[in-house]
Amino acid sequence: MSTAAKIILFATPVFLLLIAIELLVDRIRGTKYYRLNDSVASLSLGVFSRTHRLIILSLATIVYAWLVKALSIPQLPQDKIWVWVLGFVFYDFLYYWFHRMSHQINFLWAGHVVHHQSEEFNLSTALRQSSSGILSWIFYLPSFIIGIPPEVFFVSGALNLVYQFWVHTRHINTLGFLEKILVTPSHHRVHHGQNELYIDKNHGGVFIIWDKLFGTFQQEKKETPVIYGVRRPLKSLNPIWANVHTWSQLFKDAIHTRHWRDKFKIWFMPTGWRPKDVQKTHPIKKADLALFKKYNPATTTSISLYALVQFILTVTISTWFISVMHHSEFSLRLIFWIILTLPLITISMLLENQPRSKWLEYTRLFVTALLLFYFQDELSQLSSVLFSNLALLFYLLISFVWLTLSQPALPANNTFELSN
Ligand SMILES: [Zn+2]
Numbered sequence: 067m068s069t070a071a072k073i074i075l076f077a078t079p080v081f082l083l084l085i086a087i088e089l090l091v092d093r094i095r096g097t098k099y100y101r102l103n104d105s106v107a108s109l110s111l112g113v114f115s116r117t118h119r120l121i122i123l124s125l126a127t128i129v130y131a132w133l134v135k136a137l138s139i140p141q142l143p144q145d146k147i148w149v150w151v152l153g154f155v156f157y158d159f160l161y162y163w164f165h166r167m168s169h170q171i172n173f174l175w176a177g178h179v180v181h182h183q184s185e186e187f188n189l190s191t192a193l194r195q196s197s198s199g200i201l202s203w204i205f206y207l208p209s210f211i212i213g214i215p216p217e218v219f220f221v222s223g224a225l226n227l228v229y230q231f232w233v234h235t236r237h238i239n240t241l242g243f244l245e246k247i248l249v250t251p252s253h254h255r256v257h258h259g260q261n262e263l264y265i266d267k268n269h270g271g272v273f274i275i276w277d278k279l280f281g282t283f284q285q286e287k288k289e290t291p292v293i294y295g296v297r298r299p300l301k302s303l304n305p306i307w308a309n310v311h312t313w314s315q316l317f318k319d320a321i322h323t324r325h326w327r328d329k330f331k332i333w334f335m336p337t338g339w340r341p342k343d344v345q346k347t348h349p350i351k352k353a354d355l356a357l358f359k360k361y362n363p364a365t366t367t368s369i370s371l372y373a374l375v376q377f378i379l380t381v382t383i384s385t386w387f388i389s390v391m392h393h394s395e396f397s398l399r400l401i402f403w404i405i406l407t408l409p410l411i412t413i414s415m416l417l418e419n420q421p422r423s424k425w426l427e428y429t430r431l432f433v434t435a436l437l438l439f440y441f442q443d444e445l446s447q448l449s450s451v452l453f454s455n456l457a458l459l460f461y462l463l464i465s466f467v468w469l470t471l472s473q474p475a476l477p478a479n480n481t482f483e484l485s486n
């Protein structure tokens with residue numbers, strides 16, 4: 067496993083611990099910055115963005131390895147501190163431009179939007195990551211052209227990502243002189259705002275200096291409390307829909323428009339741009355921010371707890387499997403990916419109080435049971451305890467009984483939403 071992958075993997079339990087601490091502080095202070103359904107949705111997207119790499123290799127890794135070999139670009143010395151400092155700062159500079167463009171161009175926003183869909187803002191929001199951002203490597207090519215060694219680049223990327231975790235909190239106000247140099251929680255709260263004043267501001271990853279230099283900086287204002295989320299709300303907890311929501315809108319518009327030029331143009335136009343004819347034939351009403359309400363479907367305690375337990379199991383097994391997966395065959399990785407992705411979908415539907423969600427969860431348990439027992443020989447080589455007959459039967463039986471005894475919320479309460 068590469069150093070960059072190790073950094074992300076070892077950071078994961080630390081992230082989860084810090085989320086638990088922030089949750090505790092939230093309960094003690096009574097700030098109510100955490101909602102179970104929102105956090106499970108955000109964390110599901112984090113898990114999903116990691117587990118899909120079980121079956122799809124990162125395009126960036128392949129492209130960089132090939133480029134370095136094919137072009138035989140002279141490399142800066144990896145054992146010099148200044149190369150690491152340069153690599154880290156330059157990475158953040160390139161990240162700034164990639165992130166800024168991700169907010170300003172339709173097809174890049176379709177990938178990045180996932181990180182911004184949450185209407186809450188807490189440490190769990192940090193792990194809300196897209197699975198469809200496949201072209202980011204293009205923005206980082208200058209790093210290779212100036213000869214930053216791949217190891218320095220990938221470690222810088224991992225450290226940059228890890229840094230961005232802690233700025234997703236409302237419990238830290240401002241941090242004195244650090245506000246001038248680094249991206250702080252206050253700066254990043256602005257970045258997640260959908261208020262007119264805050265939209266498309268503060269794109270830096272580690273350093274805020276890029277925003278100050280290139281005119282995208284905005285201070286957080288007390289008189290304008292941040293309204294978190296996006297102007298075309300997702301209104302769903304489903305991780306798959308979160309990833310395809312904006313893509314599907316762009317595809318629909320591209321199909322609906324009668325002008326061939328617009329069918330191509332739409333992808334590269336500023337975020338929110340729609341062909342003129344489609345604006346008339348398929349209008350989308352922009353929600354009034356003054357009437358903003360958070361999406362928060364009704365649920366019951368037993369369904370919430372059931373979803374939480376299934377989710378914790380999925381996260382634990384995902385983290386464990388990613389750490390051992392490099393020994394596994396592709397077919398086994400695919401099976402694991404299915405076993406770990408299905409609960410993320412059914413949990414979201416249970417928490418959305420969807421009418422058939424309980425039946426879908428029964429089906430998911432049945433499919434999981436079939437897969438687990440069919441592949442038990444291979445699985446028990448990975449862990450003989452986790453995949454023993456007894457452990458599997460215990461898990462399936464408890465899940466089945468718990469689900470059967472859990473009453474969903476009344477559909478009448480389903481439209482319940484929180485005002486900001
Ligand atoms: Zn962003």
Ligand SMILES: [Zn+2]
Nearest residue numbers: 181192234254
């Ligand atoms: Zn963020």
